[in-house]
Amino acid sequence: MKITLKIWRQKTSQDKGKFVTYKLDDVSKEMTFLEMLDYLNEKIIMEGEIPIAFDSDCREGICGSCGLYINGRPNGPQKGVTTCQLSMSAFKDGDKITVEPWRSKAFPVLKDLIIDRNAFDELIQSGGYISVNTGAAPEANSIPIKKENSEIAFDAGVCIGCGSCVAACKNASAMLFISAKVSQYAVLPQGQVEAKERVQAMIKKMDELGFGNCTNTGACEAECPKEISLTNIARLNREFLAAKIS
Amino acid sequence: MTKLNAKIPEGLLAEKWTKHKASVKLVSPANKKKLDIIVVGAGAAGASAAASLGELGYNVKVFVFHDSPRRAHSIASQGGINATKNYKNDADSDYRLFYDMIKGGDFRAREANVYRAAEISNNIIDQYVAQGVPFAREYSGYLANRSFGGVQVSRTFYAQGQTGQQCTLAAYQAMSRQIKAGKIKLFSRRDVLDLVVIEGKARGIITRNLLTGEIERHSAHAIVFATGGYGTIYYLSTLAINSNGSAALAAYKKGALIANPSMAQIHPTSIPVLNEYQSKLTLMSESLRNDGRVWVPKKKDEKRPPNEVPEEDRDYYLERKYPAFGNLVPRDVASRAAKERCDAGYGVGKTGLAVYLDFRDAIQNQGKETIVGKYGTLFDLYRKVTGINPYEEPMRIYPASHYTMGGLWVDFNLMTTIPGLYAIGEANFSDHGANRLGASSLMQCAGDGYFILPVTIGDYLADEIMTPTISTDTPEFEQAEKEVLEKLKKLLSINGSQTVKSFHKKLGNILWTYSGMQRNEEGLKKALEMIKELNDEFWKDLKIPGGLYELNQEFEKAKRVADFFDLAQLIILDALNRKESCGAHFREEFQTKEGEPKRDDENYSYVASWEYVDENTPPKLHKEQLTFEFVKVTQRSYK
Numbered sequence: 001m002k003i004t005l006k007i008w009r010q011k012t013s014q015d016k017g018k019f020v021t022y023k024l025d026d027v028s029k030e031m032t033f034l035e036m037l038d039y040l041n042e043k044i045i046m047e048g049e050i051p052i053a054f055d056s057d058c059r060e061g062i063c064g065s066c067g068l069y070i071n072g073r074p075n076g077p078q079k080g081v082t083t084c085q086l087s088m089s090a091f092k093d094g095d096k097i098t099v100e101p102w103r104s105k106a107f108p109v110l111k112d113l114i115i116d117r118n119a120f121d122e123l124i125q126s127g128g129y130i131s132v133n134t135g136a137a138p139e140a141n142s143i144p145i146k147k148e149n150s151e152i153a154f155d156a157g158v159c160i161g162c163g164s165c166v167a168a169c170k171n172a173s174a175m176l177f178i179s180a181k182v183s184q185y186a187v188l189p190q191g192q193v194e195a196k197e198r199v200q201a202m203i204k205k206m207d208e209l210g211f212g213n214c215t216n217t218g219a220c221e222a223e224c225p226k227e228i229s230l231t232n233i234a235r236l237n238r239e240f241l242a243a244k245i246s
Numbered sequence: 247m248t249k250l251n252a253k254i255p256e257g258l259l260a261e262k263w264t265k266h267k268a269s270v271k272l273v274s275p276a277n278k279k280k281l282d283i284i285v286v287g288a289g290a291a292g293a294s295a296a297a298s299l300g301e302l303g304y305n306v307k308v309f310v311f312h313d314s315p316r317r318a319h320s321i322a323s324q325g326g327i328n329a330t331k332n333y334k335n336d337a338d339s340d341y342r343l344f345y346d347m348i349k350g351g352d353f354r355a356r357e358a359n360v361y362r363a364a365e366i367s368n369n370i371i372d373q374y375v376a377q378g379v380p381f382a383r384e385y386s387g388y389l390a391n392r393s394f395g396g397v398q399v400s401r402t403f404y405a406q407g408q409t410g411q412q413c414t415l416a417a418y419q420a421m422s423r424q425i426k427a428g429k430i431k432l433f434s435r436r437d438v439l440d441l442v443v444i445e446g447k448a449r450g451i452i453t454r455n456l457l458t459g460e461i462e463r464h465s466a467h468a469i470v471f472a473t474g475g476y477g478t479i480y481y482l483s484t485l486a487i488n489s490n491g492s493a494a495l496a497a498y499k500k501g502a503l504i505a506n507p508s509m510a511q512i513h514p515t516s517i518p519v520l521n522e523y524q525s526k527l528t529l530m531s532e533s534l535r536n537d538g539r540v541w542v543p544k545k546k547d548e549k550r551p552p553n554e555v556p557e558e559d560r561d562y563y564l565e566r567k568y569p570a571f572g573n574l575v576p577r578d579v580a581s582r583a584a585k586e587r588c589d590a591g592y593g594v595g596k597t598g599l600a601v602y603l604d605f606r607d608a609i610q611n612q613g614k615e616t617i618v619g620k621y622g623t624l625f626d627l628y629r630k631v632t633g634i635n636p637y638e639e640p641m642r643i644y645p646a647s648h649y650t651m652g653g654l655w656v657d658f659n660l661m662t663t664i665p666g667l668y669a670i671g672e673a674n675f676s677d678h679g680a681n682r683l684g685a686s687s688l689m690q691c692a693g694d695g696y697f698i699l700p701v702t703i704g705d706y707l708a709d710e711i712m713t714p715t716i717s718t719d720t721p722e723f724e725q726a727e728k729e730v731l732e733k734l735k736k737l738l739s740i741n742g743s744q745t746v747k748s749f750h751k752k753l754g755n756i757l758w759t760y761s762g763m764q765r766n767e768e769g770l771k772k773a774l775e776m777i778k779e780l781n782d783e784f785w786k787d788l789k790i791p792g793g794l795y796e797l798n799q800e801f802e803k804a805k806r807v808a809d810f811f812d813l814a815q816l817i818i819l820d821a822l823n824r825k826e827s828c829g830a831h832f833r834e835e836f837q838t839k840e841g842e843p844k845r846d847d848e849n850y851s852y853v854a855s856w857e858y859v860d861e862n863t864p865p866k867l868h869k870e871q872l873t874f875e876f877v878k879v880t881q882r883s884y885k
């Protein structure tokens with residue numbers, strides 16, 4: 001099929017950047033979106049131009065490296081997929097597709113479609129862990145954990161740190177990201193000891209890093225490729241409130 | 247004279263590690279503060295090592311090519327991690343896991359290392375649970391287990407199909423805690439290009455900042471490579487696409503030995519190649535073989551859709567050929583059996599290069615909900631990639647490049663032949679012999695990182711406490727940087743007409759054809775010639791756009807593929823040298839009447855370790871003889 005791509009090109013973080021239009025007339029529906037970009041890049045290289053820079057690694061929706069605005073939506077039109085899992089079968093002949101990097105103050109553009117997501121690492125560093133040194137752990141079965149709670153922790157823990165939630169949010173808030181971590185540990189006994197400090201530190205850090213506030217619009221949940229639930233934000237709010245009172 | 251001393255402690259198998267721990271030299275807390283350690287890589291191995299070393303008080307510097315350490319390829323590992331807890335009361339023990347791995351590896355791994363891996367497996371589960379890993383649990387609240395290939399007990403801990411993600415994040419977070427504590431300094435988006443050796447000891451690395459292209463020098467008292475496997479050399483593989491062998495190759499060129507490079511695991515259950523544009527293959531975890539049944543039609547030209555093929559027209563060939571283990575035979579066996587059926591014309595799907603993995607019976611017997619609970623994420627993944635609903639129609643699967651048992655040679659302390667250079671995780675060769683059993687890589691990576699390296703590195707560093715911070719302003723750093731720059735500039739100056747990807751695809755194709763699931767002398771020799779020719783062409787006709795001092799992904803890829811060419815030749819040499827079949831290394835000339843691998847223990851019971859000489863001389867082979875004191879070496883049988 002034939003498609004027209006409008007892709008954000010930006011040489012460096014200082015460069016102003018602009019959209020450039022590319023036309024492809026032999027795209028297969030069997031390609032993934034990133035394989036289509038690979039294909040375009042091979043053509044660009046053969047024409048002696050500089051290919052489009054974009055991040056990806058696992059190409060199966062788990063490492064969180066990819067992640068693009070496609071026609072104004074994080075990861076394009078399909079629900080519950082990362083950009084690397086998006087199939088070209090979601091498009092039809094003659095489509096015009098606009099491709100941009102995430103736009104958020106906390107995630108500056110480095111080149112073309114590549115952004116700097118170090119802010120997410122800093123959020124985890126601020127408290128997204130349980131402080132147990134190697135060797136200090138008790139026997140694993142010494143604390144039974146309700147299956148249900150373990151499953152809630154897992155569902156929150158599957159976050160891949162791609163940044164779609166921030167990209168989807170009109171305030172560029174990282175609330176879904178931190179709430180997933182806070183929730184994962186809030187429902188586990190191991191996480192209780194540091195619960196108060198964790199939620200406070202992560203929220204403080206989020207503000208410092210230039211992410212916006214959460215106004216509960218729910219766009220993050222709708223666009224999260226791992227379908228992480230807003231209930232995590234509700235749980236975070238409860239934890240935060242409890243931390244303030246206690 | 248061989249260079250290799252594996253430094254295996256004396257004594258009974260079960261006492262070796264305990265005794266060794268009690269005898270290693272120690273570094274006092276005050277001295278640890280003065281010592282620098284570089285860790286390259288932050289997967290299941292690197293992140294756990296970095297975190298543990300930081301906790302101990304060393305100054306750690308971590309380098310990854312990813313934008314964040316959380317994205318290491320380990321994040322994609324799926325099905326589980328083994329431990330000998332014996333929670334199922336099914337007679338599991340350290341010895342049994344050890345024996346399963348030794349046998350699974352077709353008696354080509356070192357007893358002492360493998361036993362230690364089994365021995366510390368329980369500590370790993372304890373550690374992960376304490377770190378908040380949400381492993382699957384029973385209704386009682388206690389931890390759940392499942393089975394993996396090549397074993398008859400249930401010892402695998404799992405978090406749906408995302409065990410690696412949960413374990414890797416736990417280690418990443420432990421590492422993040424040390425970053426906050428100031429004990430770890432993180433250098434992301436850095437490619438390690440060379441190792442710096444000063445007076446015979448590993449003292450530093452040369453890196454390229456992938457954002458600016460700047461070439462940098464970093465020094466330390468000891469260096470740890472946790473850089474993962476090189477299964478991507480086959481182009482299509484189940485690994486993350488940027489996985490590579492460059493750091494291992496750099497160490498090799500500086501004097502470290504590479505062991506068993508041709509021992510590459512082809513995993514039986516990957517989603518088959520679907521089209522020519524494909525950039526990677528998606529794994530369907532081995533855990534699926536717990537409940538999924540593998541079959542092909544009995545008739546060659548079967549036209550009916552799988553659900554309409556009646557029971558009597560189905561060939562459950564694994565159950566037929568290997569009744570004792572059935573669908574849970576080890577990977578090498580399952581892969582060859584699939585290839586054999588497809589080559590004989592019974593394959594299914596558009597290309598005929600696929601077999602069915604069917605859950606019909608499991609869903610009938612256990613109910614859909616149970617299957618969702620066990621494999622939900624994997625089923626979703628399958629549906630996303632293929633558009634087929636595996637709850638209703640059998641999956642189609644085919645073998646794919648997945649894991650490299652070979653890697654940097656290390657002794658019992660996980661040190662390479664270069665003093666002060668350690669290799670952990672998939673980057674070393676140590677525990678899996680000629681074939682790795684499922685759910686044992688995460689176990690080895692975490693064992694190396696959390697529990698072994700932090701002990702053994704102290705033994706070396708105890709003699710370094712008087713060594714001040716290593717200067718990067720030395721002739722050795724100067725020289726290494728100069729050589730790196732020359733090579734990079736040479737790559738950029740080729741100015742040819744073919745892209746990196748086109749070369750990588752061709753190289754992968756040669757390796758897959760001649761050095762994949764089956765090998766023979768004639769084919770291997772032909773492959774070596776083909777690789778040499780293609781390598782010459784690469785250095786004459788490669789096209790790389792852009793320059794050195796900028797973010798340039800084509801250039802990064804070109805460097806990796808250039809290194810793959812060197813590694814590929816080593817793989818072929820190794821496969822040619824080993825005139826026997828064992829595990830994943832199946833030389834057609836050496837097979838039993840039933841078509842199983844036929845070992846030659848008399849002549850090949852050794853680790854083949856290769857030493858780099860120079861560009862014009864073939865590498866030198868060193869043999870580490872394997873002695874089996876505690877197991878009886880037998881013909882592997884899963885019947």
Ligand SMILES: Cc1cc2nc3c(=O)[nH]c(=O)nc-3n(C[C@H](O)[C@H](O)[C@H](O)COP(=O)(O)OP(=O)(O)OC[C@H]3O[C@@H](n4cnc5c(N)ncnc54)[C@H](O)[C@@H]3O)c2cc1C
Nearest residue numbers: 287288289290291320323324325326438474671672687688
């Ligand atoms: C799809 C899939 C599923 C799997 N499932 C399982 C499973 O269920 N159970 C199991 O036990 N095993 C499984 N495995 C195997 C297991 O995932 C790997 O063997 C293991 O994760 C390797 O971990 P590692 O820490 O050694 O290296 P990796 O996780 O590969 O990490 C390598 C690190 O090194 C860095 N690096 C590499 N080269 C350089 C360089 N030149 N410069 C700078 N940094 C560099 C990278 O940035 C990264 O941080 C699976 C593998 C695959 C492919």
Ligand code: FES
Nearest residue numbers: 057059064066084
């Ligand atoms: S490339 Fe890993 S999530 Fe897309």
